[in-house]
Amino acid sequence: MYFNSLIITIVCTPNIFNSDCNLDVAAYIDTKLDDPLSRRDDIDYVCEKPYFLVGNFWNVFSGKRQIGKHLGDLYRRFDGPYFGIYIWGKPYLVIRSPDIIKNITIRDFNNFDDRTFACDKKADDMSGNSLFIIRNPDWRNIRNKLSGIFTSGKIKSMYPLMVSNARQMQRYLLKYDKEILDMKEVSGKYMTDLVASCFFGIDSNSFDEQEESVFRIFCRKMLTIDFFQSFRLFSYFFVPKFVYLFKLKLLDTSYFRQIFLETLSEREKSGVKRNDLVDLLIHVRDMFSDENKNGTQFDTTCMVAQAITFFTAGFETTSNLVALALYEMSLHQYWQDKVRKEIFEAFSDDDSHISFEKLQQLKYLDMVLAETLRRYPFGPFLNRNCKADYIIEETGLKIEKGTPILIPIDGLHFDPHYYTDPEKFDPGRFEDGVKGYTNSCVYMPFGSGPRNCIGDRFGQISAKVGLVHFLKKYKVEKCHLTQDPLVLDAKSPFMTPVNGLHLRIETI
Numbered sequence: 091m092y093f094n095s096l097i098i099t100i101v102c103t104p105n106i107f108n109s110d111c112n113l114d115v116a117a118y119i120d121t122k123l124d125d126p127l128s129r130r131d132d133i134d135y136v137c138e139k140p141y142f143l144v145g146n147f148w149n150v151f152s153g154k155r156q157i158g159k160h161l162g163d164l165y166r167r168f169d170g171p172y173f174g175i176y177i178w179g180k181p182y183l184v185i186r187s188p189d190i191i192k193n194i195t196i197r198d199f200n201n202f203d204d205r206t207f208a209c210d211k212k213a214d215d216m217s218g219n220s221l222f223i224i225r226n227p228d229w230r231n232i233r234n235k236l237s238g239i240f241t242s243g244k245i246k247s248m249y250p251l252m253v254s255n256a257r258q259m260q261r262y263l264l265k266y267d268k269e270i271l272d273m274k275e276v277s278g279k280y281m282t283d284l285v286a287s288c289f290f291g292i293d294s295n296s297f298d299e300q301e302e303s304v305f306r307i308f309c310r311k312m313l314t315i316d317f318f319q320s321f322r323l324f325s326y327f328f329v330p331k332f333v334y335l336f337k338l339k340l341l342d343t344s345y346f347r348q349i350f351l352e353t354l355s356e357r358e359k360s361g362v363k364r365n366d367l368v369d370l371l372i373h374v375r376d377m378f379s380d381e382n383k384n385g386t387q388f389d390t391t392c393m394v395a396q397a398i399t400f401f402t403a404g405f406e407t408t409s410n411l412v413a414l415a416l417y418e419m420s421l422h423q424y425w426q427d428k429v430r431k432e433i434f435e436a437f438s439d440d441d442s443h444i445s446f447e448k449l450q451q452l453k454y455l456d457m458v459l460a461e462t463l464r465r466y467p468f469g470p471f472l473n474r475n476c477k478a479d480y481i482i483e484e485t486g487l488k489i490e491k492g493t494p495i496l497i498p499i500d501g502l503h504f505d506p507h508y509y510t511d512p513e514k515f516d517p518g519r520f521e522d523g524v525k526g527y528t529n530s531c532v533y534m535p536f537g538s539g540p541r542n543c544i545g546d547r548f549g550q551i552s553a554k555v556g557l558v559h560f561l562k563k564y565k566v567e568k569c570h571l572t573q574d575p576l577v578l579d580a581k582s583p584f585m586t587p588v589n590g591l592h593l594r595i596e597t598i
């Protein structure tokens with residue numbers, strides 16, 4: 091017992107790393123650790139026994155378990171509305187109850203409107219201005235300005251660009267009839283070209299086999315998780331002090347910044363319009379050019395930061411979704427046939443294209459995507475910072491100001507209370523859509539509340555365009571290189587397969 095307390099004291103000491111660490115919560119969790127799985131009579135609160143420095147994340151830091159799955163494991167070990175864990179000496183409150191999640195992310199959002207990530211404009215003006223990371227009041231100001239950027243109408247005007255990219259993928263695949271391909275790489279190329287044309291206004295020609303596209307090389311480089319990248323990501327997520335101390339940049343985005351600025355200057359000189367994100371951001375910047383309140387002017391730096399954010403937040407998430415949907419359909423041919431039949435029926439008589447409107451009516455494709463996102467939510471947990479002391483009314487627990495909150499999406503998505511036979515790939519469970527599940531906060535692949543994903547519609551439409559064009563011409567099958575069950579990359583904070591996704595493709 092004494093040893094436990096000693097360890098906890100040492101574990102809590104590295105608050106030098108976390109000036110905003112909430113010591114009261116730490117003390118509260120300490121009192122519970124004599125019997126880590128015990129409960130207090132008055133409140134339903136249990137916590138995990140932490141280890142020196144790594145807290146409850148040894149499996150994650152040692153590369154044994156993907157972070158989302160690890161949080162899911164913890165979720166499954168406990169019941170009750172929440173539990174506590176330590177990460178790098180800092181206490182976190184993990185919420186299990188959908189009702190409390192709803193209150194935190196929606197009803198009482200004003201008290202939880204920031205994420206817990208490091209945000210330092212001086213260390214990194216790109217991530218420091220990014221919508222994903224920026225804190226309030228700046229976030230609210232920028233999100234309001236961007237609210238109209240991904241409406242159905244705006245996405246529709248980018249639809250021809252998306253279709254043109256999907257056709258390039260179709261043509262490229264012709265050469266690989268009856269061969270095994272890494273579909274993660276193919277969907278990566280498709281999404282690279284799509285974001286390059288829709289967000290940066292350039293053709294990146296990733297399917298050109300003569301010479302690898304420079305844009306694609308930089309995309310891959312930026313997203314490769316080596317030791318330093320892991321350290322940087324980890325610091326941004328869990329040890330903000332390192333970011334401020336070492337002036338760490340979240341990502342090396344200098345190439346993308348240069349490309350965006352070149353396109354911007356060309357557009358401004360020529361006045362040419364392409365209905366893409368560059369045009370939309372120019373419009374937002376010009377519309378608010380007079381405003382200079384709160385230091386959140388939407389200037390060129392802020393504009394470039396959003397373009398890079400949309401690119402980083404949208405590219406890998408969507409290409410992952412495309413590849414994983416194909417993977418699941420290769421294992422479940424019944425669903426592949428059902429979706430393909432629906433696609434054939436939706437194409438126009440001349441067989442050349444599917445309209446933007448019809449794309450939205452593909453019910454079985456929607457169900458397959460919803461189920462794929464349930465099984466593999468790219469960002470497997472949400473996080474929120476508690477702005478001021480807050481009482482959970484259901485239980486009376488006081489969450490102290492500054493406490494970081496985690497919402498374990500994997501845990502909820504695989505909870506048999508909410509999903510019958512959760513391990514089974516069953517798109518049929520979404521026959522009536524996802525709304526019921528989303529409203530009750532048990533389905534959150536795009537997050538929850540006002541700080542949810544701003545690009546969810548863009549991501550889903552881009553994925554659908556790619557899949558429709560793929561399935562119209564090709565079948566996918568499992569082969570001897572296909573992982574079954576799928577192995578997730580434990581080194582990545584995101585739910586992405588390790589070593590690609592190899593499938594056999596065949597022309598129809």
Ligand code: HEM
Nearest residue numbers: 221222400403404407469535536537538541542543545549
């Ligand atoms: C399948 C595709 C995608 C998935 C699964 C996904 C998932 C998510 C999740 C889980 C969040 C956190 C939400 C929260 O904390 O409540 C998020 C935020 C965000 N996503 Fe996505 N996303 C996808 C596509 C996109 C695309 C295509 C874009 C840009 C065009 C985008 C831009 C963003 C941004 C900017 C945020 C931060 C929003 C804010 O803080 O205001 N995402 N996304």
